[in-house]
Amino acid sequence: MTEIKNKHVQLMQGNEACALGAIKAGASFFGGYPITPSTEIAEYIAREFPKLGRYFMQMEDEIASIGAMIGASMVGHKAFTATSGPGFSLMQELIGYAAVAEIPLVIIDVMRFGPSTGLPTMPQSGDIMQARWGTHGDHSIIALSPSSVQEAYYTTIRAFNLAEQYRTPVVVLLDEKIGHLREGFDISQDLEPEIINRADFVDKAATSAGGGKYLPFANTPSGVPPFVPLGQGERYHFTGLTHNQAGFYTADAEQVATFMHRLCHKIEDHVNEIAEVEQLDCAGADCVIIAYGAVARSAQEAMVELQSQGYKVGLLRLKTIWPFPAEQIREICADKKLVVMPEMNMGQLAVEAKAALIGSGVPFHSITQVNGRLIAPAPIMQAVIEQMAEHSVKQGGGR
Template sequence: MSNNKSYKLLQGNEACVEGALAAGMKFFAGYPITPSTEIAELSAQKLPKIGGRFIQMEDEIASMAAIIGGSLTGLKSMTATSGPGFSLMQENFGYACIAEIPCVVVNVQRAGPSTGLPTSPAQGEVMQAKWGTHGDHPVIALTPNSVQETYEMTIKAFNLAEKYRTPVILLMDETVGHMREKLTFKDESEIEIINRKKPTCAPEEYVAYRPEEDMIPPMASFGEGYRYHVTGLSHDETGFPTNNNKLAGEQVERLINKVEQNIDDFSYYDEYKMEDAEIVVLAFGGVSRSAMTAIDEMRENGIKVGMFRPITMWPVLEKQISAIADTAKEIYVAEMNYGQYFYEVDRIAGKKCPVKKIVKVTGELITPNEIIAAINGGK
């Protein structure tokens, strides 16, 4: 073995930190919670070595607040948590949406509700990721299914946060967070890094929330001479509060449009044995690993089955899912919850082909046999 291995055996949680650092993370605030704690631990260990900063806050409300503060000074910022902490972060997540603060929020999902099964996997926050904070707002959420992909999607999460000035959720699950497998590091030259757009005008001409053509306003950092105001109240392009209903409505529309109208820029997904698939399993995160094994076995028995795996969970990949429904005879949505993403898929595909659920809420990964049984039973 050489000492300069370009790969390592790592946990998904560790790969997340490696990805974050590769993307330029300089600030992490968090609160310990299983099964995401390794992300905080590794960040605490690594950040000071590169001149970055870690802080353990008093709770997840404060953690989310602190990364917004960190980002406002120009540092790429992240926090990581699991279900109960994700609930606490919702308040300030909404703040990051309306104030357009780039940051990355990792949720390593465990079984709920409430304290639930802290060390067991689940995918119970699929809907919370989208609708957890109050009010209408944009959400980008990415779900990796391997250690390698966790690394790569964490980099993308930072890039999207910076590009669209919006919080991005990395929606992991305990299965992926805790398993160890090979991570092949990318060379710096192979990694695309996107940094937030900065104002090019003089400070006195800076209108903090005036969007450019791409709907995104350039963002100055506190301390750079652009003295501006940031608020969670509905605000006009100056950044100051407004009670003008028309402006308030336009603001929400722009926030949503700047993300949703650019969905083609970050439509990440994977297809497995889909070429001639009549039956499609839609699965994501840890469950997709079970689905692939199930598909391999069913294919040996001549069943034409394939998998569509959204990596971009929010906004929903409407175009791709709709296209699958054009050819599929049936779609099974397999998820470690009581049926959440199913409703999105059914909404998009349900008029074209039957959409069925394969769900599990025991805190265990759905097994390949359970997927096979569900599909065979459905015949």
């Protein structure tokens, strides 16, 4: 019998990689309600968490799930859940609570075709705007979007890190295609990922243990107040009401405005640290394709094929959706002759990308597909070729 050539590789599903990433990141509480196409995450965690002495709690619905997560996070757990569009909708009110009470959470949303029950087993990037604006009122949020199984692992770890670092809910937006895709997973040669813990940000001097008074919602220079979990020596108040630095209700105009600005700016001011994009052959390209999630895989295939036909095409892959990397997109695309953006929705993120390019004069073309199928490379290629012709960019022509 012949030898096994690759001994380290495993076949892994995107959802399993998320669960594995959560375990690696130190997640210690899962509160959730199973829903296709995210169920494999709950199944994996239900099997593995008890062995690790961590908590898996199946709740009666998604509203209760996020409530349980919030409670767990308040007392120091790294809490997370896995859901899909309909469950994510039910969570929205308490996502707002978590945003305003500045509670770190990770929500893995494996996006399925909607609205409503839709096509439970089929993909759509339908929750892009729900992740941003699903809860009411001004707030900021972080949302990440992996394009491969191995990236789902590292993205989930990063989601937990960012949640702790910025005291905020973080959404991992997978689409069904990446959630259910199985492919090679081999991290045996990788460096150990950095794991960020809540305690890393607690300045002991700012707590009563250090002699000062602990302000759970302090106006710190970074915008992120240190979070001492409940039950660890500090007694303070959480509320969904607009609150002062001590955590109690206030309607004082100046304090309210200060709070609101801090809540938004603690994330938006750090867009360059948070938002990651990947550039493939963008320098020197005539046309840049902007894509994220599974669609970025189709876009890369289209890019390679177009390049073999002599077109100068690059790919700008958004690994972070929110905060939106508008400035980076503008820098990379402003001198291009064409920007094309395929999405498995009616153009939810194209609105933002187009806005980022206003005034640059670069033609922007949005490709949308809402039929329950992953966009294939062919329609992306066709759109690039047609649009290049329309804007008279010659094949293989120099700049």
